[in-house]
Amino acid sequence: MEDRQVAFISGPIDTGPNESYFHTHYVTKINDAIQRDHDFVIGPLPSGVDAEALAYLLAYPISPERITIFVTQAEDGMWGGHFRSMGVNLEVVEGQMTRDRDAALTRASTYDILRVRTKDEAREFYGRMWREAHITNTERNWKRRxxxxxxxxxxxxxxxxxxxxxxxxxxxVKEKGCLARWVHEVFQD
Incomplete structure (x- = not known):
């Protein structure tokens, strides 16, 4: 029997208008993982790839039992009840830093679904806020693996x-429905 495969989905916290970055770079790979009956681990952020991946998986639909959201203790206090109400698994990690959480996500998974913005893409997307040599958490995840x-x-x-x-x-990849509206509705107070 083959070991269970678990995908760690990670990426930027802002994916642009209509989640274009997510649909361009993630949907096909997520669909492939779904078709192979893989499980998924995701961070808890209420925007960007974390939120869009969760919304996409639940709308697909796959069983919430195949999805685990990893949170720090502080994030559990903010969002844990919300995730539990969705029926997904919740893993509260030791430590308070996102690096602690992301390291736990890497340990709990067998491979990554991720993409790093190129310098040109980042420069265009962030404008004056762009910083040369900035290392994103997504890049850290890739390096850690x-x-x-x-x-x-x-x-x-x-x-x-x-x-x-x-x-x-x-x-x-064009998908039915409005993912942005769903993410907004799910994460409203």
Whole structure:
């Protein structure tokens, strides 16, 4: 019997208008994992890839039992009840830092579904807020899986190629419904 495969889905906290980044870079890989009957682990953020992946999986639909959301103790206090009410699994990790949570997500999974924005994409997306040599949590997740030191420079194109992403982005995958509205409704107070 084959070991259960678990995908760690991670990415930026802002995916642009109409979740275009998510639909362009994540949906096809998530669909492949669903078809292979894999399970999923995700962070708890109420925006970006975390929220969009959760919404997408639940709308697919797959059983909430195949999804585990990892939270720090503080995040459990803010969002834990909400996730429990959805029927997904919730894992509260030791420590208070997002790095602690993300390290636990890596340990609990067998592979990643992720993509890192290229420098040009990040510069265009963030404008004056863009910072040269900024290491994103998504990049940290990729490096952690491979045992690469955080301060070791790996070009984003190399990261994306290793994840099966070409340098030319694929066309966005169109899905029914309004994911943004669902995410907004789910995470309202």
């Amino acid at each position: 491979r045992g690469i030191a955080e301060n070791e420079i790996v070009e984003e194109l190399e990261i994306n190629r290793s994840m099966g992403c070409s340098s030319d982005p694929p066309a966005p």
